[in-house]
Amino acid sequence: MQKFDEIVVSDLHLGARNSRGSDFVGFLKQVSTRHLIIAGDLFDSPRLRRLREGDVAVLKALRDLTERCRVTWIRGNHDPEDGWAQAVLGLDVCDEAILHSAQGRYLVTHGDRWDHSMEMPGLVVDAADMIYRGAQLIDRSHGLARMLKRRSKHFCRVIELLKRRARIEARRRGMTGIVLGHTHVAEDERRRGVHYLNSGCWTERPATFVALRAGVAATYIWDEQLRRLNDAEQQVDAVPATALAMS
Numbered sequence: 558m559q560k561f562d563e564i565v566v567s568d569l570h571l572g573a574r575n576s577r578g579s580d581f582v583g584f585l586k587q588v589s590t591r592h593l594i595i596a597g598d599l600f601d602s603p604r605l606r607r608l609r610e611g612d613v614a615v616l617k618a619l620r621d622l623t624e625r626c627r628v629t630w631i632r633g634n635h636d637p638e639d640g641w642a643q644a645v646l647g648l649d650v651c652d653e654a655i656l657h658s659a660q661g662r663y664l665v666t667h668g669d670r671w672d673h674s675m676e677m678p679g680l681v682v683d684a685a686d687m688i689y690r691g692a693q694l695i696d697r698s699h700g701l702a703r704m705l706k707r708r709s710k711h712f713c714r715v716i717e718l719l720k721r722r723a724r725i726e727a728r729r730r731g732m733t734g735i736v737l738g739h740t741h742v743a744e745d746e747r748r749r750g751v752h753y754l755n756s757g758c759w760t761e762r763p764a765t766f767v768a769l770r771a772g773v774a775a776t777y778i779w780d781e782q783l784r785r786l787n788d789a790e791q792q793v794d795a796v797p798a799t800a801l802a803m804s
């Protein structure tokens with residue numbers, strides 16, 4: 558059993574073809590915490606379409622969890638309206654939460670409010686999304702989809718802008734850091750005086766989350782072996798540059 562003070566997960570996208578409901582239920586069995594925060598996009602469709610057995614198992618596990626610990630559900634742009642949310646999980650959806658670490662406060666929110674691509678013509682976003690999902694189907698390890706997404710100049714620009722806006726808001730409100738989901742890219746970065754954490758997603762491998770342990774906030778990788786994202790990235794940096802320069 559892995560113990561954390563508080564855990565933030567996001568972007569489970571239950572109902573999506575690549576949702577990992579059973580894996581997430583396994584995760585819930587192997588961690589213990591006093592507060593679980595779901596930082597948005599628990600569902601893929603606001604009408605809760607295409608839920609499969611593994612997805613429904615997550616709802617049952619979350620309902621059970623609410624009897625043992627505090628569960629907070631933060632609204633994502635794919636999540637249902639308040640009435641539906643309350644009926645499905647017995648939880649109200651909110652827009653943000655605060656984590657209290659030994660270093661100070663962290664604002665937790667989904668992050669779509671700072672995503673300027675959401676204001677773009679739907680067709681452009683849909684086409685990019687289709688290519689991304691297609692790549693996930695072809696390549697079960699999701700490496701190709703991840704690479705396509707990260708190499709897309711547009712995608713990187715959208716994320717950089719989102720992070721900049723998020724940092725501004727964190728500073729304005731006197732926060733030590735900010736925890737977001739939405740981009741599906743797990744991060745743990747200290748820049749310009751703000752600790753930016755992103756809990757990543759549960760639709761790719763490895764699954765990631767943010768947690769507070771011994772008062773310290775960090776992003777963790779769950780699959781294979783529990784470790785901090787920044788420790789894992791130091792290992793990736795050791796990979797020869799030629800392997801990364803392919804595209």
Ligand SMILES: [Mn+2]
Pocket residue numbers: 597598633634635667669738739740
């Ligand atoms: Mn989202």
